[in-house]
Amino acid sequence: MVTDPLTATPDIAAVRTEGGTVRDGTGYRIFRVVNVSLLGLVCVVTLYPFVNLVAKAFSSEGYIAAGQVNLIPRGFNTTTFTAVMSDPMFWTNYKNTIIYTVLGTIIAMVLTTTYAYALSRPQLKARGFFVGIAVFTMFFGGGLIPNYILVASYLGWRNSIWAIVIPGALSVFNLLVMKSFFENFPVELEEAASIDGLSTYGVFGRIVLPLSKAVLATMTLFYAVSMWNSWFSAFLYLDKKELFPVTVYLRSLIAAATGSQEVTGGAGTDAVQIGANIQSVTMLLTVLPIICFYPFIQRYFVSGVMLGSVKG
Amino acid sequence: MSVTPTTAGPKADADVDAERPRHIERKHTWARALKRDWRLYTFLILPIVFLLFFRYLPMAGNVIAFRRFKPGGSIFGEEWVGFYYFEMFIHNPQFWSVFWNTVILGALTLAICFPLPIVLALMLNELRSRRFKKIVQTISYLPHFMSVVIVVGIVFQLTAVNGTVNQVIGAFGVDPIPFMQLPEWFRTIYVSSEVWQTVGWGTILYLAALTTIDDQLYEAARIDGANRWKQTWHITLPGIRPTMMVLLILNIGSFMAVGFEKVLLLQNPLIYSTADVISTYLYRVGIQSAQFSYGTAIGLFEAIIGLVLVLSANFFSRRAVGASLW
Numbered sequence: 001m002v003t004d005p006l007t008a009t010p011d012i013a014a015v016r017t018e019g020g021t022v023r024d025g026t027g028y029r030i031f032r033v034v035n036v037s038l039l040g041l042v043c044v045v046t047l048y049p050f051v052n053l054v055a056k057a058f059s060s061e062g063y064i065a066a067g068q069v070n071l072i073p074r075g076f077n078t079t080t081f082t083a084v085m086s087d088p089m090f091w092t093n094y095k096n097t098i099i100y101t102v103l104g105t106i107i108a109m110v111l112t113t114t115y116a117y118a119l120s121r122p123q124l125k126a127r128g129f130f131v132g133i134a135v136f137t138m139f140f141g142g143g144l145i146p147n148y149i150l151v152a153s154y155l156g157w158r159n160s161i162w163a164i165v166i167p168g169a170l171s172v173f174n175l176l177v178m179k180s181f182f183e184n185f186p187v188e189l190e191e192a193a194s195i196d197g198l199s200t201y202g203v204f205g206r207i208v209l210p211l212s213k214a215v216l217a218t219m220t221l222f223y224a225v226s227m228w229n230s231w232f233s234a235f236l237y238l239d240k241k242e243l244f245p246v247t248v249y250l251r252s253l254i255a256a257a258t259g260s261q262e263v264t265g266g267a268g269t270d271a272v273q274i275g276a277n278i279q280s281v282t283m284l285l286t287v288l289p290i291i292c293f294y295p296f297i298q299r300y301f302v303s304g305v306m307l308g309s310v311k312g
Numbered sequence: 313m314s315v316t317p318t319t320a321g322p323k324a325d326a327d328v329d330a331e332r333p334r335h336i337e338r339k340h341t342w343a344r345a346l347k348r349d350w351r352l353y354t355f356l357i358l359p360i361v362f363l364l365f366f367r368y369l370p371m372a373g374n375v376i377a378f379r380r381f382k383p384g385g386s387i388f389g390e391e392w393v394g395f396y397y398f399e400m401f402i403h404n405p406q407f408w409s410v411f412w413n414t415v416i417l418g419a420l421t422l423a424i425c426f427p428l429p430i431v432l433a434l435m436l437n438e439l440r441s442r443r444f445k446k447i448v449q450t451i452s453y454l455p456h457f458m459s460v461v462i463v464v465g466i467v468f469q470l471t472a473v474n475g476t477v478n479q480v481i482g483a484f485g486v487d488p489i490p491f492m493q494l495p496e497w498f499r500t501i502y503v504s505s506e507v508w509q510t511v512g513w514g515t516i517l518y519l520a521a522l523t524t525i526d527d528q529l530y531e532a533a534r535i536d537g538a539n540r541w542k543q544t545w546h547i548t549l550p551g552i553r554p555t556m557m558v559l560l561i562l563n564i565g566s567f568m569a570v571g572f573e574k575v576l577l578l579q580n581p582l583i584y585s586t587a588d589v590i591s592t593y594l595y596r597v598g599i600q601s602a603q604f605s606y607g608t609a610i611g612l613f614e615a616i617i618g619l620v621l622v623l624s625a626n627f628f629s630r631r632a633v634g635a636s637l638w
Contacts, residue, residue: 043451049466067474115359125345140619142370143611145598154387200351229459247461306520
């Protein structure tokens with residue numbers, strides 16, 4: 001069952017004390033204070049790197065170089081933003097990320113939805129076999145080089161968008177989550193629909209999909225975020241800069257900056273610091289869509305994971 | 313992946329199929345099933361083609377670990393060479409160096425990143441303010457959604473000579489440390505970044521499991537005079553044990569593959585002595601130096617260790633606590 005753990009989690013802590021015969025001892029009261037403080041600390045530590053990133057993005061190079069930028073921007077300016085955003089390659093790569101994300105998500109969703117639906121139907125024969133061949137790939141695979149040979153040499157997808165959006169499609173985890181969702185559909189619903197003259201396609205398209213909007217949205221988000229964040233397949237199969245997604249653009253920036261750091265032995269040279277400033281801005285612009293959507297979509301992710309955990 | 317211990321997985325389904333009595337009858341029912349439900353079977357075409365082509369074909373491509381491979385030739389290689397490439401890496405001291413790096417890094421990650429979400433989930437569970445709990449959850453899940461490139465960028469900035477970490481230790485009078493150039497710091501940095509990114513998100517399944525524990529158990533324990541610590545020890549922890557075991561098995565399965573992408577982005581030649589692991593080594597020799605068969609042999613070795621680990625963990629878990637993946 002889909003439950004939103006953020007709201008549905010019953011307050012076990014509250015239940016356990018209400019009208020209890022055992023009163024909170026001093027030890028437990030101390031624990032609660034420590035607990036709240038520690039969790040507060042967890043929040044601070046988790047958020048700090050983001051705050052630091054924002055602070056650096058708006059600071060001038062001199063203050064960053066001197067190691068004086070932590071929480072608040074110093075020497076506030078937006079020139080780096082203007083500089084990064086006026087780089088046409090940045091926008092080309094940003095656009096690529098959007099294209100790869102949309103296309104990759106569509107392909108993955110088609111594969112996942114059709115497969116999960118077929119697997120969830122009791123009348124499908126050899127269901128165990130079809131589930132098994134998918135699950136096995138979770139634990140054993142072709143490895144880096146056979147995959148590389150297949151995609152780059154055999155298929156000739158070097159510098160092709162297909163190398164980015166196809167080989168990584170279909171996550172078995174998402175497949176299993178969806179399968180267990182579809183399994184909860186009452187068989188009667190479909191029987192009634194087929195008596196009314198709907199074929200399997202009709203049932204799937206007109207009844208199952210419209211009733212599965214929540215799980216479809218969740219899976220789409222799962223795939224979209226992982227496509228947005230991915231970089232390695234692009235790094236592996238693409239040589240042309242104008243095809244890079246923004247993550248690879250960012251990686252090149254970081255590699256260039258740390259490369260110069262090695263050469264100069266880590267001393268705070270200008271080259272490195274300009275890098276740090278530009279890096280912060282680029283990172284910020286890359287994560288911006290995720291950060292903006294995050295508060296709204298977070299509960300879908302949570303319910304998606306929960307769905308996979310609680311077998312219907 | 314189901315975390316309920318009694319999951320009716322693929323095996324149970326296969327058993328149902330195996331009950332079909334005779335060969336002829338089976339064939340007959342197959343034909344009938346296909347005739348009746350052929351539309352349903354068309355749903356399988358695309359995914360199965362995908363799996364065969366992009367998962368099972370590369371799996372078969374592993375055969376080049378035993379065959380000489382010529383670029384541009386057959387993807388299954390040219391001629392058998394037996395265990396030539398395996399002997400090559402087994403006699404290579406550099407391989408053993410990266411092998412042990414992998415084991416150490418994997419063990420550290422497992423030892424730290426596996427228990428921490430349990431602790432955090434239990435801590436969250438003790439909170440009385442719902443709103444605070446929600447805030448902590450929202451914040452601690454956030455790093456999970458960051459690209460590994462971003463995480464590594466953040467790590468570089470925080471550990472830079474003028475970064476925050478050096479400022480903090482500088483306040484105690486310690487000279488700046490060029491962390492990313494010192495092999496002795498790599499493991500600490502890697503594991504810390506893993507903790508930052510994974511622990512919050514890792515609590516979700518435990519929090520879900522916590523909600524399934526029957527409140528009557530706590531009530532009964534209270535009447536018997538058990539205090540909060542005892543309730544946690546005797547009710548809460550056993551209650552989430554199946555979840556713990558399943559996640560432990562999965563973690564053990566990815567033990568050898570230790571965050572390949574993150575390590576690849578974090579490492580540089582100065583710190584290879586601790587930061588080079590099997591997967592990054594095989595990327596360098598296999599892809600960058602184009603020693604395809606040699607790299608495949610190493611990859612196959614790693615994958616088989618991973619498979620053996622997950623199978624044995626699953627076996628022992630089923631024997632010992634009755635929780636397993638399938």
